[in-house]
Amino acid sequence: YLALVLSLGSVRPVHLSSMEPESGVAAYPYPKSIPFILTTEFCERFSYYGMRAILTLFINQVVGWSETDSSVLFHAFTVVAYFSPIFGAILADSFIGKFKTIFYVSLVYGVGQLVITLGSVGDTSDGNKGIAGMPYTALVLTGLVLVGLGTGGIKPCVATFGGDQFKLPEQRKQSQTFFSIFYWAVNLGSLFSMLLTPQLRARVSCLGQDYCYPLAFAVPAALMFVAIGAFLVGRLCNMYIINMPNRKEENVLKKTLRCMWVSARSEKVSGETHWLDRGKPNFGDKFVADVKAVYNVSFMMLPFPIFWALFDQQGSRWTFQASRMNGDFFGVFTLQPDNIQVANAILILVMIPIFNSIVYPALAKCNLLTTNLQRIGVGFFLAALAFIVSGIVDLQLEKTYPNLPDSGNGQLIAYDMMPAHPNCQLKFKLDGAQLDGVSFEISSSDRFSEPTNLKTDSYKLNMITCCGFKCEDLTDASVAIANEESTSLYFWLDTSAQTMRVKQAEFKNKITKSSSGRPFVKIFLAAVDQVPGAQSENNTIILKRVNNPDNEKKQERIELDSLNFGDTDPVEIGKPTDYLIFLNDEELGNATFKQGGNYNLLVSGVEGTDTIKVHQVTPENTFSMFWQLPQYVIMTAGEVLFSITTMEFCFTQAPVTMKAVMLGMRYLTNAFGNIIDIVVMKAFEGVLPKQAYEFFLFGGLTLLCMAIFVWMSRGYQYVDYTNISEEKKEDEEKEVAEKEEK
DSSP: OOHHHHHHEEEEEGGGGOOOOOGGGGOOOOOOHHHHEEEEEEEEHHHHHHHHHHHHHHHIIIOOOHHHHHHHHHHHHHHHHHHHHHHHHHIIIIIIHHHHHHHHHHHHHHHHHHHHHHHHOOSSSGGOOOOOTOOOOHHHHHHHHHHHHHHHTTTTTTHHHTTSSTTTTTTTHHHHHHHHHHHHHHHHHHHHHHHHHHHHHHHHHBBTBBBBHHHHHHHHHHHHHHHHHHHHHHHHHTTOOOOOOOTTOOOOHHHHHHHHHHHSSSSOOOTTTGGGGGGHHOHHHHHHHHHHHHHHHHHTTTTHHHHHHHHGGGGHHEEEETTTTTTTEEETTEEOOOTTTTHHHHHHHHHHIIIIIIIIHEEEEETOOSSSSHHHHHHHHHHHHHHHHHOOOOOOOHTOOOOOOOEEEEEEEEEEEEOOTTTEEEEEEESSSOOOOOEEEETTTTOOOEEEESSSSSEEEEEEEEEBBOOOOGGGGGGOOOOOOOOEEEEEETTTEEEEEEOOOOOOOOOOOOOOOOEEEEEEEEEEGGGOOOOOEEEEEEEEEEEOOOOOOOOOEEEEOOEEEEEOOOOOOSSEEEEEEEOOOOOOOOHHHHTOEEEEEEOSSSTTOOOEEEEEEEOOSSSBBGHHHHHHHHHHHHHHHIHHHHHHHHHHTGGGGGGGHHHHHHHHHHHHHHHHHHHHHTTTTSSSSSSHHHHHHHHHHHHHHHHHHHHHHOOOOOOOOOHHHHHHHHHHHHHHHHHHHH
């Protein structure tokens, strides 16, 4: 719809009474160039939304930025994408025309997608089989700037270029059909991309990783070059009608800004009723009147950015919220966190005809939502309601989170890797400067203690119960608790001295949920040389999927550095499912690793103990991703009421000469909305203890802006410039006819 109204904004208004009979339409066949333009738009939208869908998770998981910084980058990219249409419109309307603007800016766009794809290959760190020394972060950021400039640069041109292919008013109905198909091309491109690219990211392995961001970025990049190719073929076949701008005429946006600047700097004039009246001597009465109309509408648009601040968080905060949910789709397949965004694309296609044919007519009978400003006000309310709902969902979701240590605290888990000692539990306590006598018990059956949060400090260990083992040598043992980290102690038997030993784990436990939803697995080793299948060196724990154990690309391999006692760094594995556990070529057992869970896997050759013991450190995601649907339904309903209506409002309330300017102002409200996101997210980072509180904050800000908007609306006077233009044209034609008669 955005592209539809954009196009209408630059098409000359048609005087209905002057249209030729319907039979005259047959003289003008449907333009053969239209399929090329529609293909271009479908592929470009696929490219943009496909890349955008996986962007925040990529920045978080691969580049390594925090959720807040990843969200900030996402919104900064959106700011560029919605600031640049102004420059694209100026370039097309004042310098090189729509065709050249689309073609040249699309090349910049395509190069940007390639640069992002190259950056996603990464370097050779952390086992990645990328390119050594690759400055992948710099490449990704550069690519995002190019894509933002590219998508924004062509945004105001493609639909209007399609409108140029029709002869008006003779092909008015055909042009309307084109805009309808164009709208579907936009939404189908975004729909397919948001379904496909997250699955490519998650289900394909490449470059030594369990996911494949390079492929997920490469497909949108390829589609962008398909778009360029389709667009160029239409030109090579000489199918386009290309209208070049008159460079002698000043760009209307530039002229409008100059009029405001001159008026603001000029002294008052006699009979002045508005400060813009000071520009009449330089710009004429009619142009100043048009600028006043822009000023009045722009004033009403001041609260608009807050809606976009909420709406665009579907690709950032709501995606991260989905990453902590269960994406199981009735056991058929698993939805990825970045897949859920497709709900908006589907719902918008369903809701628009429902609102137009059912909701609006029904409410009109009760004299409700009959004006644009009324609908926009309700759109504000629904956006706020959607965020209040998302905050409530997040509070419920937090109940499934692990017991994470707060700032100034850490966590300790103790493991018993001694020979079997039934009916007796190892007991000890920790004494520190800030805290004395914190007791721990390790279950003789489970072989691990409950995670316990402690003040950050160095603690002395004092054994209480040793279950018959010598433990005098542990009197000098200590454990260091690091801030907001989880560490482990494990007890083992030194067979040479027949005495108990204790060691603090070399690697910390993974206790936070991954943004991808994939489980992490950490290995604890005990007398591995006594485990079946052990070798003298180069031992490997291999996790094989039960449903496809022979596919080496789907296997997870964890190298072991010790044959005695030790631990490994937690490793993010592939698909959450059932796994067979092998030591080299010997099967040891099986385990189920679930979405969102983190696990410590004990592999033991100690006499009388289980070879495999699984400790779930972080609970799996049990809260279904479908609980996000209510907030998506409410937000999409708000989009229908707000987004579409604001486009109509800007179109009908702006003079013909100012429709392009108003569209540019409308784009800027989206850019400023994302700036609000950046400011609020960074300003309240670490201040608000819960993500839900940030959702409530945004909802409250929106309700405040809604109240201001309602107050502003009370004094607004509607002016339908579409009808005024038609009436003026009728008067002009009447004057011409009278002169001809004379």
